[in-house]
Amino acid sequence: MFRHALARAVVCGMFTLALSGSLFAADLTSTDVGDAANLPGTTDIQGDTISMTGAGHDIWDGEDGFRFTYLELDGDFDAEVQITYFLRGIDPWAKAGLMARDTIDANSINIISTADEDPSYGTQVSWREQTGGDTSEWNLWENGGPTGFEDGDWLRLAREGDDFTGYYHADGDADWIALDPVTIDMPDPILVGIELCSHDAGVLTEAEFQHLTIASSGVNYPASTAVEARDRLAVTWATLKRP
Numbered sequence: 001m002f003r004h005a006l007a008r009a010v011v012c013g014m015f016t017l018a019l020s021g022s023l024f025a026a027d028l029t030s031t032d033v034g035d036a037a038n039l040p041g042t043t044d045i046q047g048d049t050i051s052m053t054g055a056g057h058d059i060w061d062g063e064d065g066f067r068f069t070y071l072e073l074d075g076d077f078d079a080e081v082q083i084t085y086f087l088r089g090i091d092p093w094a095k096a097g098l099m100a101r102d103t104i105d106a107n108s109i110n111i112i113s114t115a116d117e118d119p120s121y122g123t124q125v126s127w128r129e130q131t132g133g134d135t136s137e138w139n140l141w142e143n144g145g146p147t148g149f150e151d152g153d154w155l156r157l158a159r160e161g162d163d164f165t166g167y168y169h170a171d172g173d174a175d176w177i178a179l180d181p182v183t184i185d186m187p188d189p190i191l192v193g194i195e196l197c198s199h200d201a202g203v204l205t206e207a208e209f210q211h212l213t214i215a216s217s218g219v220n221y222p223a224s225t226a227v228e229a230r231d232r233l234a235v236t237w238a239t240l241k242r243p
Helices: 034-038 223-231 233-237
Strands: 002-011 014-019 026-033 042-046 049-054 066-086 095-101 110-116 123-128 135-139 154-160 163-169 190-197 205-219
Touching: 026 034, 034 066, 049 066, 049 190, 066 095, 095 154, 095 205, 110 154, 110 163, 123 163, 190 205
Parallel strands: none
Antiparallel strands: 002 014, 002 026, 014 205, 026 066, 042 049, 049 205, 066 154, 066 190, 066 205, 095 110, 095 190, 110 123, 123 135, 154 163
C-alpha cells in the first residue's frame, strides 16, 4: 500500500482537502482490489499530480478488480478531479474516475463516476447497491449528453445523505453536467478516492489525475496529525482549490 499526505482547511462547515506536498492531515492509501492484486499497480504523487497504473477485470457484476487510491470519510462529501492523461488502446471499457465504496472487498457496495477509454463512449455512473449484488449503470452518451472523454476533462462525485450524483465537464467549460442521481444505503465510514481499471486482469493501464479536491463534513483524521495540520494552516490555505 502507498500512503501520501493531504492538506485541510475549514470551508463553510466542511473540510476541503487538496494534495499538498508533505503536509500531514490525512493519509491517502493506494491498493489493488480483487484480481488486480495479481498484477499490482503503482501510485506516484508529485505535487498535485497522481500518476497511477492498474489492472483488474472490471468494476462490474458481483465483484471488482481495479487500483484504488482513497481516504476514509463520514457523511456528505463533494469530490472532483481532472484526468489529464488516460492511456488508449488497452480496452474500450477500461475505466478511470472517482469512487465511493463501503470496503476494499472485491464485492463491496460502491458507486463510480467514471470515464471509459473508448472515445465513442464517454462518462457514466455505475453502482452496486448490495454486497455481492449486480452492478447497474447510467451512461451520459445514451441519455442526451456528450459522447467521449478527452484528456483534460473533469469528473465529480457528490454525496448528500443516501443520494450520490456523478458529474462531468469538458476542459475549458465551467458548467457541470449532472448524471442521473443514485440512492444507495452506504453506512459510514466509507472510502472515497480515485479508481483505475484496465478491464483486463492481465494488463496494466495508465492514467494521470490532477487537482483532486474533496470537501467533506466528516474526515477521519489520525489524532496526532490533526494537531500538526492546524499548526501549518497558513501554508495549506494557499494550496487549496475550494469548490
